[in-house]
Amino acid sequence: MNQPIIVTSKKSRYGVVSILSLFMTLISGLCIFAYSSELHSPILSLLFILAGVVGVAFFGWSFVFYTKRIFAKELPPILIVDDMGITDKSSAISIGFIPWEDISYIHLQPHLNQTYISVTLTDNDKYLAKMNAFQKYSSKANLKMGFPLVNIVLTTSNQTPQQVYYAILHQYGDKFI
CATH class of the missing domain: 1.10.287 (Helix Hairpins)
Structure with a gap:
């Protein structure tokens, strides 16, 4: 574990x-x-x-x-990666929990002076169906530009995307590779 x-x-x-x-x-x-x-x-x-x-x-x-x-009293974690999968709450279009079996690939995605941790899913439609209208619109725009459905933003974190990505690879790389 x-x-x-x-x-x-x-x-x-x-x-x-x-x-x-x-x-x-x-x-x-x-x-x-x-x-x-x-x-x-x-x-x-x-x-x-x-x-x-x-x-x-x-x-x-x-x-x-x-x-x-x-104004929140206590800030919840913006990203949790564990043996079950990834829970992303890093942005307004984050979709929450994604089990490892729904993840096919994870990589770093640089774009306009920012780097994201991009997660390619096995079935985008399954997660699009769970989204509200704003999330769907924004996520479909990302897909049209060639990005995966899930792009984890760590702008508000004290860790870099590279640090988190390599920690994910080191600890959980066998789950999706």
Whole structure:
């Protein structure tokens, strides 16, 4: 029996991410109103309005998610890896517990100055069915861009994705390789 890997987060990191989410929500809102005049072409106005609405929805949800974490009395672990599987609660689109038998591959995925621990599942549809509308929309966008359904974000953690990934490989690599 292996020792569980438990990754926690720092409230101060949630504060930074929450402020960034609020800023991006405001910028997205600006897109809605700044380009909705008759001075611009209708197609350009429509694109900016659409991008603004999607941005407000995504970053607004993120702002609420991270702000709630700041005011929580005790922060739950954002990632638990044990003999049963992986429990991911690192982001607003995390899907929770995934047993080892549903995992086919785990790897590091760098993207835009951030590295994720990406988890390829044996059946994406099984987990998409459990998601709310926001999670489905965001996860399907990730899939369309070529990313796996599960991408573990450790931005708010005091550990790097590389540290956690190699600990997973060392302790649980036989479960999915």
